Amino acid sequence: MFEGRSIALVVKSHDERATAAAATLRQWCADNGVQVKSYDANQANRNVAPTVGLVVALGGDGTILRAIRELSNYDIPVLGVKFGRLGFLSGAPASEAIDAVKAALSGEVQIEQRAMLNVHAWSGSTCLGQYKALNEALMGRNPQALIVVSQLIINGHPVYKQQGDGIIAATATGSTAYALSAGGPILSPGFRGIALVPLASHSLVSRPIVTAPSDAVRIELPSPTHAGVTLTIDGLAVYNSDESDHALTHIDVELSNQSVSLVKTSSRLFFDTLASEFFVQRDGCKRTSS
Numbered sequence: 436m437f438e439g440r441s442i443a444l445v446v447k448s449h450d451e452r453a454t455a456a457a458a459t460l461r462q463w464c465a466d467n468g469v470q471v472k473s474y475d476a477n478q479a480n481r482n483v484a485p486t487v488g489l490v491v492a493l494g495g496d497g498t499i500l501r502a503i504r505e506l507s508n509y510d511i512p513v514l515g516v517k518f519g520r521l522g523f524l525s526g527a528p529a530s531e532a533i534d535a536v537k538a539a540l541s542g543e544v545q546i547e548q549r550a551m552l553n554v555h556a557w558s559g560s561t562c563l564g565q566y567k568a569l570n571e572a573l574m575g576r577n578p579q580a581l582i583v584v585s586q587l588i589i590n591g592h593p594v595y596k597q598q599g600d601g602i603i604a605a606t607a608t609g610s611t612a613y614a615l616s617a618g619g620p621i622l623s624p625g626f627r628g629i630a631l632v633p634l635a636s637h638s639l640v641s642r643p644i645v646t647a648p649s650d651a652v653r654i655e656l657p658s659p660t661h662a663g664v665t666l667t668i669d670g671l672a673v674y675n676s677d678e679s680d681h682a683l684t685h686i687d688v689e690l691s692n693q694s695v696s697l698v699k700t701s702s703r704l705f706f707d708t709l710a711s712e713f714f715v716q717r718d719g720c721k722r723t724s725s
Contacts, residue, residue: 445494459532498518510693535700548625572666597636
């Protein structure tokens with residue numbers, strides 16, 4: 436399952452718990468003949484070695500997303516160890532970091548394949564960039580804009596035009612991230628499709644839509660030169676109309692042929708995690724936690 440005995444360690448460097456755990460894990464690796472390559476989750480690491488057999492991300496879901504962003508071109512399993520607030524992507528709690536790495540290197544874990552998105556940004560016929568997203572792509576208004584007019588098109592068919600803060604295109608993994616806050620559906624991690632969620636729509640008819648795996652999505656800006664927009668991929672702004680010489684006219688979104696391999700060390704189900712992260716038990720009833 437895992438090639439060799441080497442790991443890439445991606446650490447949330449400004450979290451004292453994560454950095455302390457990283458030091459302990461490095462020592463364990465040194466004592467057990469496991470090679471370690473360390474990277475800072477707060478910096479770009481374009482030279483991450485593709486030869487490691489396992490990526491260990493010490494932090495929260497944000498740290499895991501950064502690790503995946505750097506390694507999206509390599510099929511390397513990712514083990515997330517939770518030190519942050521949310522842990523939907525993590526495979527082990529902080530107290531079990533070393534045991535989780537031991538289990539992963541021994542192949543005694545489960546692997547979840549998570550779908551990703553391919554996103555192409557266009558200015559007319561000029562491609563401004565190609566991106567992969569594990570959570571979501573957001574075409575939204577930048578801080579200087581009052582409103583964004585966007586047109587949703589699926590498989591070449593116009594669906595609706597809306598005024599608002601933009602549209603989120605999310606994977607099943609991303610359905611518990613920004614899309615959830617915008618009122619989108621919660622999708623089981625194995626679902627392969629795209630959740631399209633309007634953001635602060637000034638309309639009574641714009642509603643979330645979930646596509647089939649083969650559907651092609653386009654989000655257009657009918658008046659691109661008057662649209663103050665930012666394109667954000669998994670929380671990272673990759674385009675801002677106020678900083679670019681090219682007007683963003685549309686983005687194309689589809690499911691990628693690539694997927695992300697997340698390492699899970701327990702049989703805890705997604706809906707168990709959902710309940711523990713977003714709900715608390717009070718008087719026999721489930722209520723959202725504050």
